[in-house]
Amino acid sequence: MGSSRPSEWKKRAQQAVKAMKSLGISSKQSGPVLKRLLNVFDDNWALIEDENYRVLADAILDAQANGNGDPEPEEIDAFSAEGGPSTSLAAATREDYLCPPSPPPPSPRAEQHATARELAISPRADSPPQARASTRAPAKKRRKQTIDAYLQPVEEAVFLREPKPEPVDMDSRCQDVQRGEASNPGFQEQSDRNHRKISGTRNGTVQRCRNMEIPTLSVEPRINMLNNGTSSGAGNVQEAPGLDIDVASSATGEVKMSLKCSVDPSKFRMPALEAVFKMVEDKCLGSCKALPPDFSVGRLMTEICQCVLQLGTEHALEHNTQSDIVGNGSRSEDDGNRKQKAAEESLVSNGSESGLVNSTPAQQQHLALSILKTNHDVMDISKGEEEIRISIVNEFGSEKFPPSFYYIPQNVVFQNALVDMSLAKIGGEDCCADCFGNCLSAPEPCPCARETGGEYAYTPEGLLRPAFIDECVSANLFPAEHQKVFCETCPLERSRNKASPEPCRGHLARKFIKECWNKCGCNMQCGNRVVQRGITSNLKVFFTGEGTGWGLRTLDELPKGSFICEYAGEILTSAELHERAVQNMQNGTYVHPIILDAGLSSEGLLKDKEALCLDGTFYGNVGRFINHRCALARCGHFYDVFLNDSIKDEDYNISCQFIISGWNNHPPSFRCCDANLAVVPVEVETPDHHYYHLAFFTSKKVEAFEELTWDYGIDFEDKNRHVKTFECLCGSRYCRGRRRRHPRKRSIVAAAAAE
Numbered sequence: 001m002g003s004s005r006p007s008e009w010k011k012r013a014q015q016a017v018k019a020m021k022s023l024g025i026s027s028k029q030s031g032p033v034l035k036r037l038l039n040v041f042d043d044n045w046a047l048i049e050d051e052n053y054r055v056l057a058d059a060i061l062d063a064q065a066n067g068n069g070d071p072e073p074e075e076i077d078a079f080s081a082e083g084g085p086s087t088s089l090a091a092a093t094r095e096d097y098l099c100p101p102s103p104p105p106p107s108p109r110a111e112q113h114a115t116a117r118e119l120a121i122s123p124r125a126d127s128p129p130q131a132r133a134s135t136r137a138p139a140k141k142r143r144k145q146t147i148d149a150y151l152q153p154v155e156e157a158v159f160l161r162e163p164k165p166e167p168v169d170m171d172s173r174c175q176d177v178q179r180g181e182a183s184n185p186g187f188q189e190q191s192d193r194n195h196r197k198i199s200g201t202r203n204g205t206v207q208r209c210r211n212m213e214i215p216t217l218s219v220e221p222r223i224n225m226l227n228n229g230t231s232s233g234a235g236n237v238q239e240a241p242g243l244d245i246d247v248a249s250s251a252t253g254e255v256k257m258s259l260k261c262s263v264d265p266s267k268f269r270m271p272a273l274e275a276v277f278k279m280v281e282d283k284c285l286g287s288c289k290a291l292p293p294d295f296s297v298g299r300l301m302t303e304i305c306q307c308v309l310q311l312g313t314e315h316a317l318e319h320n321t322q323s324d325i326v327g328n329g330s331r332s333e334d335d336g337n338r339k340q341k342a343a344e345e346s347l348v349s350n351g352s353e354s355g356l357v358n359s360t361p362a363q364q365q366h367l368a369l370s371i372l373k374t375n376h377d378v379m380d381i382s383k384g385e386e387e388i389r390i391s392i393v394n395e396f397g398s399e400k401f402p403p404s405f406y407y408i409p410q411n412v413v414f415q416n417a418l419v420d421m422s423l424a425k426i427g428g429e430d431c432c433a434d435c436f437g438n439c440l441s442a443p444e445p446c447p448c449a450r451e452t453g454g455e456y457a458y459t460p461e462g463l464l465r466p467a468f469i470d471e472c473v474s475a476n477l478f479p480a481e482h483q484k485v486f487c488e489t490c491p492l493e494r495s496r497n498k499a500s501p502e503p504c505r506g507h508l509a510r511k512f513i514k515e516c517w518n519k520c521g522c523n524m525q526c527g528n529r530v531v532q533r534g535i536t537s538n539l540k541v542f543f544t545g546e547g548t549g550w551g552l553r554t555l556d557e558l559p560k561g562s563f564i565c566e567y568a569g570e571i572l573t574s575a576e577l578h579e580r581a582v583q584n585m586q587n588g589t590y591v592h593p594i595i596l597d598a599g600l601s602s603e604g605l606l607k608d609k610e611a612l613c614l615d616g617t618f619y620g621n622v623g624r625f626i627n628h629r630c631a632l633a634r635c636g637h638f639y640d641v642f643l644n645d646s647i648k649d650e651d652y653n654i655s656c657q658f659i660i661s662g663w664n665n666h667p668p669s670f671r672c673c674d675a676n677l678a679v680v681p682v683e684v685e686t687p688d689h690h691y692y693h694l695a696f697f698t699s700k701k702v703e704a705f706e707e708l709t710w711d712y713g714i715d716f717e718d719k720n721r722h723v724k725t726f727e728c729l730c731g732s733r734y735c736r737g738r739r740r741r742h743p744r745k746r747s748i749v750a751a752a753a754a755e
């Protein structure tokens with residue numbers, strides 16, 4: 001039959017074999033399969049040649065996958081001798097081989113992937129007929145799946161080529177990658193599978209992933225990649241496969257990352273790592289103008305390793321902490337873990353000895369929750385509760401996590417607090433039902449501006465007006481200069497001592513912001529709705545390393561008057577707060593709850609339960625991380641401040657003048673204030689001042705990465721205070737809470753000041 005074939009037939013057979021050769025498939029592999037195909041297709045060459053011999057390439061790979069790839073010697077001989085197909089494999093049908101139109105044949109790389117496939121389209125002649133039939137029946141469907149899977153790596157593949165002379169357009173490359181994803185429905189799924197593929201080793205893990213974000217570069221064939229010596233010989237076209245990354249950890253604590261590519265071993269010798277880094281820098285990164293001049297791939301890889309280690313160890317800590325609490329799993333000897341465990345143990349034991357036994361069920365629940373809930377998300381401590389992610393960072397590597405708490409973006413009632421948010425309570429004078437869009441653009445201020453004297457508290461740029469902030473800071477620092485209201489029977493004093501409460505110490509009549517709300521006709525973008533829209537600045541929780549625990553910093557430069565966040569927490573009655581404060585003292589912990597007493601002056605006589613407080617200890621937002629900084633020494637304390645040798649004479653003079661004559665007698669530039677936030681009462685849902693929000697605004701321009709601080713207003717010298725306080729480590733020159741170091745000097749300065 002072979003000799004009777006026309007030369008045209010032979011020519012076509014040679015071309016087919018040649019086409020397969022260019023894919024790295026030898027004639028020994030392609031010949032027998034071609035023979036089978038011609039038999040099945042009744043010598044219809046068009047079907048085989050279609051799409052650049054796609055059917056043939058696919059059939060060869062399938063044959064290899066099914067162990068039929070190595071032809072019997074007779075088959076090869078028969079083909080070369082006769083140049084025509086054998087009829088012995090006619091059990092396969094045309095349908096088995098045909099598939100919907102698809103892109104051109106895959107690269108040789110696909111060979112590796114083909115080995116993973118389960119398809120058997122050429123059943124052995126010795127299979128029972130039923131078995132063969134059942135194999136064939138779903139073959140078409142499987143064929144399609146196979147080809148889709150088979151073509152997939154081609155789209156995913158990263159081809160390394162020589163760089164083009166023109167600058168690299170990273171954005172358009174990324175778009176190309178994204179387009180690839182969108183145009184191939186299987187792509188995302190495949191990618192997800194690659195990312196999910198995590199297998200455990202003994203006490204270690206191996207994670208394999210394909211980096212889909214590596215852009216495609218143009219290529220020249222000579223580029224050699226790392227060789228694992230197992231390549232099946234892909235010819236001399238060195239198309240680097242999709243970047244396969246392995247990350248493995250061993251029981252001994254090593255973390256290893258590897259990038260894998262295949263190459264012909266005879267053409268490869270391992271280059272020096274520095275040379276590789278240099279080449280990558282020159283080729284791929286040098287043209288990217290955004291990189292800093294000292295950028296290097298070596299540092300980039302070190303960064304990657306460090307990130308792997310950091311994320312890996314943090315994850316382990318979370319896991320171990322939770323395991324310990326439920327009583328299974330073993331804890332590593334990591335220092336941070338031991339510390340955390342010790343802290344938890346002390347909480348537990350304190351709880352059982354004094355705290356938990358003596359506390360109410362609700363308190364017990366809170367203590368238990370605080371012990372259990374240690375699953376912070378380092379990428380976003382709010383776990384999606386805020387519009388913006390707020391990550392946690394510890395540059396010191398000691399305390400691994402901030403204290404446990406539940407993240408809440410808004411205040412919640414703990415138990416007995418009564419917060420009347422009824423719409424019925426909002427009268428026509430307390431809202432702007434007739435407004436539309438942005439109230440700040442209207443020709444006349446709306447009724448919501450009444451609270452702030454007919455002028456909105458916010459500027460059109462969304463900043464709190466400077467005069468408003470200065471007033472709030474001043475009230476905090478110089479309460480004596482501001483109006484105070486005294487209750488007949490102070491609910492706060494009564495919560496401390498019901499039997500014989502002390503006289504009211506007075507409550508400052510404070511300035512409120514009033515925002516538009518649900519009964520108003522304006523929209524959510526109205527300029528008079530800043531606090532209720534939530535956090536918009538980029539913030540980070542960080543470990544201060546200065547003895548003040550965790551703190552909050554801004555990542556943006558912020559002008560004066562910028563809204564940072566609310567202080568959100570549980571709403572407690574003053575009685576509940578008092579009970580909690582006592583518990584906390586017994587447990588050796590100190591929290592900084594805030595009393596919502598700005599409205600007490602207008603409320604008249606209140607029952608205990610009606611004086612409200614906020615506590616962010618167990619439930620809170622990022623506001624709970626804002627540390628205290630002494631804004632300014634108060635009269636009577638300020639001499640001590642200047643005993644510190646680092647304080648210059650001019651500071652001394654300015655501050656003395658300042659303190660003696662008061663805040664308002666000095667121009668703003670003299671109003672030196674070390675804390676950079678002011679806390680402001682904000683009315684949103686309730687028109688009275690019984691319940692309100694507390695919002696932090698910058699009290700001056702703040703640099704990017706600066707820690708955000710506010711003055712808690714603590715009188716560190718007050719021996720009668722009912723809650724335990726901390727020794728202040730704010731580092732401010734005006735610090736009121738630092739331990740005094742030079743008693744002798746103090747008396748000299750005091751004497752000098754008295755003259």
Ligand SMILES: C[S@@+](CC[C@H](N)C(=O)[O-])C[C@H]1O[C@@H](n2cnc3c(N)ncnc32)[C@H](O)[C@@H]1O
Pocket residue numbers: 402403547548549550551590591592623624625626627628629726727728729730
């Ligand atoms: C509202 S929390 C602030 C966040 C806290 N640093 C943390 O790690 O969770 C208040 C607590 O922080 C600590 N703190 C805040 N400011 C401080 C300061 N200036 N000096 C010392 N400790 C401070 C005290 O332990 C205080 O009880």
